[in-house]
Amino acid sequence: MFSNNSKISDKQMKKMLVFDMISISTLIIPYIAASGAGKDGLISIIAASAAAAVYGLVMLYFCKRIKCDYMEYCRQTLGRVGTFLFGMFYLVKFIFSAVFVLTLFMTVIHETILPGTNRTVILISLILVSVFYASKKMEVRARTVEILYYLILIPLLLLFLLGLYKVNLSNLLPLAVTDSVSTIKTSYAVFLTFSALELILFATPSVTGEDEKNKFKRKVMQAVLTTSVFNLVVFVIVTGLLGTSGAARKIWSTISVMQMIEIPGGFVQRQDAIMLCLWLVTIFTVTSTLFHYLCSVTKSITGLRRQSYILVIYAVLLFLIVMQPLNLDTLFDYYGKYIAYIGFPQSILLPGLLMTRSLTKVSKDAT
């Protein structure tokens, strides 16, 4: 009989990574790239993708050295108190990310699909479904993404490509007109949208079998490539249609472009609703991923076992935070700065410190 082991395959892991990355990047990358580097946003995206590939390899290197559950490795290396402090860094990051993601999605849904509906209702439903999704095992989440992967990505990509013939090339060319400092800064900002790759550290123990772990490297690179291609297409379409100033006007300028693309046949008048529908599906994977890892880290550092209680606590906490009168632009700014100066460096430094401590511990024990 087939085993009930909460393990997933490398293919499933790849698809989950792609969804985690593109659900937000599709929305905000045109804004980041256009506002930071103008037409050279294209170069920024390419550079960011290359950096993301390297980042993925770094994360994989850490996974190879750790070989077991990440928080368990923390406990073995740092003890309980050390693990608690370590875990707090990740909890803060995941909570901040969840607040940003929930606020962004709630605002987008409110302003595009449900202008007459109370935000609280939207938020509660979003949190409830995300918590329900997060309460399921890794296998269930992986299977859901497997089903949705081609059902969502291909139509979304095709719908974006329908806008290709309307692209004004003068909005995209010439390249290399922006100063290199801005381009590099923008590359870094775009690169930060790939920060979901850090989750490889937590997820690798769930990938089944030794062979799968070796193939995993290829799958991670494929995930980065798929996301990069998507980002490039979206940037080209959005900036090509709206121009750099239009793309930089709103955080989710992608939505404005969705309203401009026409589906041939004339059966559907407002195709942005369909595209939003497709995109909406991906947001649940991101929010549930964040809930899942919040739960997982909390269980590791506190010793609590009942996942349902932890999920309820975080659901209430995040609801209370998100319901504060936060301006999305301000929140985006703060979140960007947090990820840029703390979030991303922590993703390299913490595992690095852990590994260094582990090595010193091993050599001390040896002597």
Add this chain to the structure above:
Amino acid sequence: MDRYHNEKHVITASLSLKLTENIELFENIMQDCDDIITGRFTVGKANKTDIYLAYTDNMIDRMILQRDLIGNFIYHMDDLPVFNQFEYLKKRALQSADVKELLTMDEITQAAISGDVIILVDGYDKALMISLKSFPNRGIPTVETEVTVRGSKDSFTEISAFNKVLIRRRIKDTNLKMVNMTVGIRSRTSVTLSYIEGIADPGIIGEVKKRLDSFTIDGIFDIGMLENLIETKWYSLFPQFQSTERPDKTASALLEGRIVLLVDNSPMALILPVTLNSFFQAADDYYNRWPVASFIRVLRYIAAFFAMSFPGLYVVVTNYQPELLPTSLALSFTAARQGVPFSILVEVIILLLAFELLMEAGVRLPSPMGNTIGIVGGLIIGDAAVSANLASPMVVIVVACTAIASFTIPNETFLSAFRIVKYLILILSSVLGLYGFILGLMLVLIHLADLKSFGIPYLSPFVATNLEKDHPLSDSILKFPIFKMIYRPIYSTKENKRRLSRDKSNRSTED
């Protein structure tokens, strides 16, 4: 529990060597069972002995009883010896291959009320059972719910023995096992576990047996009750077993490595494990040409989506996102609703519920009146409701299309899930528009992704594709030609995956 039965309703009273005591015990246990016919005979000439015979009226073949059994006892027992009379009776008197010794009163009473003839012999604390079963039955009926254009038309019947024959005729393999079990401490219903050894996964076989042993119940009367008792996610709307009345579908499932449960008195077979995909497969998909079968399969998947989501989608485009449709279409929707006093949600729910009532009434009504309900429901209620402005014509179309879409699903238990799911999606759509519609679909998808049937993901072969490397999608949304379906699906053991090989040298040179 009483003085003869223990807490599991097994008769614990022991047999005696004296026939009179055994008769008294038997008749006390069977008191007021006037359908049990008994008779006492003295057999033998030089050496006589008393025997006692019992059976249930109208459950046995009386002609064989009188001609072969009683006739032998009366006319051919002159040589009855002094000793070993029991053995003599067993070998010489009973001209039947289906004879068995019974050692307990529980077995004896069970045999008597199950359609066998039991014989007690004086001086022995055991009995003989002769199988002369001849139940009243309706023969081999024609399929009623899984009708196909091509393929066999015979269907399972209430008699488990006949059902086993229907399967055996199709699979003449010594590895086809039929393991008999008993479920229900009072009904003692015979349940047969059938599988092909070497193809079916032994782990699943063991798990089925474990689940069948995991409960004690008074009685079961249908496969549906057994299904409810052994499924794990009992709260799910989606079935975790597949029931069918078709022997060919059952035989095909066995060859795929699946396991079949047959319950006496139930004209259906239960097939497990199951995946979502198996509910979209109909028997004549394999008898028709593959492009047609593929086309119809795709249609079924689309229809299933519409069966679940059409009412919700209608509410979304009329209430929240009318701009989704071309202006002229949106205007005609609005014009059609002129004068309807209810909100769209109420209107849709009223018509959906009216349709559900019609369906239930149609099932319960005797067939001469069945046509009347179609006329009353379809023409009078539908037409009158629109004329009276209680519902708009568009809603009638939506409800009708939803119903038609749901009836394309070949499995009745599976389509029943959509009857409830569509209300969930409808309510979410009416509260939160397109966002609510997506929420509903996500909830259904997450639930389906969580379901497993004996360890196999419900959404196979669309998920966990690493588990099934060889042509996992050859019999899913598209149905490949039969010569391309070389490997068995995910259910079978890895050692016996291949089910078809072709000898290229013997291929036709026509082309």
